[in-house]
Amino acid sequence: MHIDKLNLTSFRCCTQLEMSPGSGLNIIRGENAQGKTSILEALWLLTTTRSLRAFRESEMIERGQENAHISASVVREKMGEIEIQVSIHLSDRKTLKVNGSKRARMVDLIGELNAVFFGSPDMAIVAGEPSDRRHFMNVEIAQISPKYIHTFASYKKVLEQRNKLLRDLRDNPRGAIQSGLDAWTEQLIVHGGLLFERRQFYLDRLAPIADRIHQELTDGKECLEIRYLPSIHFEETNETIDDYPDGVMEERPPFVIDGSAKDISLFTAAFREQMRKIEPDEIRRGTTLIGPQRDDIQILINGKEARLFGSQGQQRTAALALKLAEFKLIELCVGEPPIMLLDDVMSDLDDARRMHLLRHASTCGQTFLTCTAIRSIPTEMLKQANIWNMSNGEISTGNFE
Amino acid sequence: MHFAKPLARLVSELERLPGIGPKSAQRMAFHILRQPREEAAQLANAILQVKESIRLCPECSNFTDQEICEVCSDTRRDRAIMCVVAETRDLIAMEKTGEYKGIYHVLQGLLSPMDNITPDMLKIRELFPRIMNGVNEVILALNPTTEGQTTTFYLASRLKPLGVKVSQIAHGLPAGGDLEYADQATLISALEWRREI
Ligand SMILES: [Zn+2]
Numbered sequence: 001m002h003i004d005k006l007n008l009t010s011f012r013c014c015t016q017l018e019m020s021p022g023s024g025l026n027i028i029r030g031e032n033a034q035g036k037t038s039i040l041e042a043l044w045l046l047t048t049t050r051s052l053r054a055f056r057e058s059e060m061i062e063r064g065q066e067n068a069h070i071s072a073s074v075v076r077e078k079m080g081e082i083e084i085q086v087s088i089h090l091s092d093r094k095t096l097k098v099n100g101s102k103r104a105r106m107v108d109l110i111g112e113l114n115a116v117f118f119g120s121p122d123m124a125i126v127a128g129e130p131s132d133r134r135h136f137m138n139v140e141i142a143q144i145s146p147k148y149i150h151t152f153a154s155y156k157k158v159l160e161q162r163n164k165l166l167r168d169l170r171d172n173p174r175g176a177i178q179s180g181l182d183a184w185t186e187q188l189i190v191h192g193g194l195l196f197e198r199r200q201f202y203l204d205r206l207a208p209i210a211d212r213i214h215q216e217l218t219d220g221k222e223c224l225e226i227r228y229l230p231s232i233h234f235e236e237t238n239e240t241i242d243d244y245p246d247g248v249m250e251e252r253p254p255f256v257i258d259g260s261a262k263d264i265s266l267f268t269a270a271f272r273e274q275m276r277k278i279e280p281d282e283i284r285r286g287t288t289l290i291g292p293q294r295d296d297i298q299i300l301i302n303g304k305e306a307r308l309f310g311s312q313g314q315q316r317t318a319a320l321a322l323k324l325a326e327f328k329l330i331e332l333c334v335g336e337p338p339i340m341l342l343d344d345v346m347s348d349l350d351d352a353r354r355m356h357l358l359r360h361a362s363t364c365g366q367t368f369l370t371c372t373a374i375r376s377i378p379t380e381m382l383k384q385a386n387i388w389n390m391s392n393g394e395i396s397t398g399n400f401e
Numbered sequence: 402m403h404f405a406k407p408l409a410r411l412v413s414e415l416e417r418l419p420g421i422g423p424k425s426a427q428r429m430a431f432h433i434l435r436q437p438r439e440e441a442a443q444l445a446n447a448i449l450q451v452k453e454s455i456r457l458c459p460e461c462s463n464f465t466d467q468e469i470c471e472v473c474s475d476t477r478r479d480r481a482i483m484c485v486v487a488e489t490r491d492l493i494a495m496e497k498t499g500e501y502k503g504i505y506h507v508l509q510g511l512l513s514p515m516d517n518i519t520p521d522m523l524k525i526r527e528l529f530p531r532i533m534n535g536v537n538e539v540i541l542a543l544n545p546t547t548e549g550q551t552t553t554f555y556l557a558s559r560l561k562p563l564g565v566k567v568s569q570i571a572h573g574l575p576a577g578g579d580l581e582y583a584d585q586a587t588l589i590s591a592l593e594w595r596r597e598i
Contacts, residue, residue: 105584146585157547165514180512180520183555187547 002366009069010062012038013393022386025362028370030390036370040341042070047115077336116327119343126315130296144333155191170286193268195292203228210325231294234270337365462507462524464489479503484540511548538566545572
């Protein structure tokens with residue numbers, strides 16, 4: 001898939017911006033605070049409905065304006081061209097139009113455009129907090145499984161309600177059954193079971209791809225293991241997912257997106273059993289103690305925990321491998337490559353990793369890359385790339401000299 | 402510069418109404434201020450009258466201005482089937498279909514600890530003696546929200562041991578709707594609630 005046309009109106013510092021990006025590598029060059037990242041942010045918002053960095057959505061509206069608009073025509077190999085428009089309003093919720101007709105729910109945007117974003121903060125996937133790694137899982141799975149998004153939203157609401165009830169029961173002890181705790185627990189289990197299952201399903205498929213890429217990045221010197229660490233204990237199945245060589249993979253896509261109901265029941269049963277045991281503790285502590293909100297991913301390089309024993313270079317290589325694996329997995333699931341958004345990451349990578357990423361970017365679908373200087377990019381690649389200059393919220397075509 | 406005290410008081414009272422923010426409250430307050438005295442009195446009287454004349458039906462907890470509500474006093478109703486709804490407005494929506502001939506029970510809300518609503522705050526205690534009194538089928542018609550689903554589960558798990566048939570209404574596509582334009586959540590739900598034909 002690729003973006004054929006992008007229009008921004010009153011978005012951040014871009015009063016009026018129109019660009020027709022090329023289908024390969026698009027390099028957006030400019031000094032800091034000129035609006036380079038706004039283009040990536042706009043494309044990310046079309047992918048996820050969320051801003052990359054805004055604390056309040058109104059921050060994305062140009063000062064003095066009431067509304068900002070992002071519109072793009074997305075060309076999909078199988079479905080043809082789709083026009084998406086998202087408008088951000090100062091005093092109202094965002095609105096969405098697809099092919100000119102208004103959609104009631106913003107969340108229906110997800111799946112129209114797929115993207116992988118890679119920026120400096122992503123270097124922390126390996127060494128950062130468990131919440132960084134959960135965020136990585138959520139963003140990836142949400143793009144390929146709409147049901148995951150809806151279940152995740154319901155789970156969050158139930159969790160909030162249940163935590164409030166547990167706090168009340170702690171501060172003001174009375175019968176848990178009469179308070180309806182069992183009903184909130186059951187809702188948590190039903191939604192949580194599905195989240196556990198989806199995370200296991202996708203990480204099982206991401207792991208061999210990430211390992212293969214990591215080996216390529218390290219000339220076969222390092223292997224990468226990705227393990228899902230759900231916050232509940234459950235019996236492992238004997239099924240193993242082989243790393244199909246590319247040719248074999250190609251015959252199989254798209255993946256069956258829905259996990260079998262049997263797998264989910266395995267997780268819900270384990271979750272229910274462990275919730276039952278831990279409930280007295282939860283009432284005493286006044287909060288939910290287990291569930292997908294406490295999951296993590298274990299990342300091992302040559303069998304050692306990368307978070308603790310990896311060098312910064314190894315951790316960044318693993319982060320890059322995870323991102324490129326995410327790209328591949330989305331491609332396998334949706335049947336065509338997503339777009340790639342690279343935000344000023346060149347300086348965070350050493351020469352070899354940078355070249356690998358650039359080779360990927362210039363051969364695998366459409367990429368948007370922001371940078372302050374292009375001297376780290378080889379001339380042959382620059383010759384084939386579309387180069388854009390960004391200054392003061394305005395974009396113009398540039399060249400590589 | 403502040404509002405004169407009586408005006409400020411009206412604004413702050415209006416602000417407490419659901420869905421009314423400070424801006425709307427001010428607009429309403431100024432509107433009332435400009436109204437002729439009789440119109441303002443009509444509004445004030447309507448508010449007082451609703452408080453004085455409307456009460457909960459002692460049987461089904463529906464709002465009514467009668468001793469017993471219209472549905473409960475209708476002898477043609479089938480008292481073996483009961484439909485449980487959250488609010489009086491849901492009951493009215495069901496009645497408009499003209500398809501349902503059983504009786505109702507209005508919970509007057511849904512479970513929501515965030516709003517301090519636990520089972521004892523709802524008309525749940527009143528439900529059980531009514532069911533033991535000849536009801537053999539209960540239809541739970543609560544919203545497909547987190548709160549509605551949890552309340553449905555709460556009631557179902559306590560009603561089933563009584564040997565009564567319990568069902569919940571289907572969630573899915575609106576009739577006459579276009580599959581292509583249905584939102585994802587509705588489509589997913591419609592798939593889950595599919596039935597064999
Ligand atoms: Zn009644």
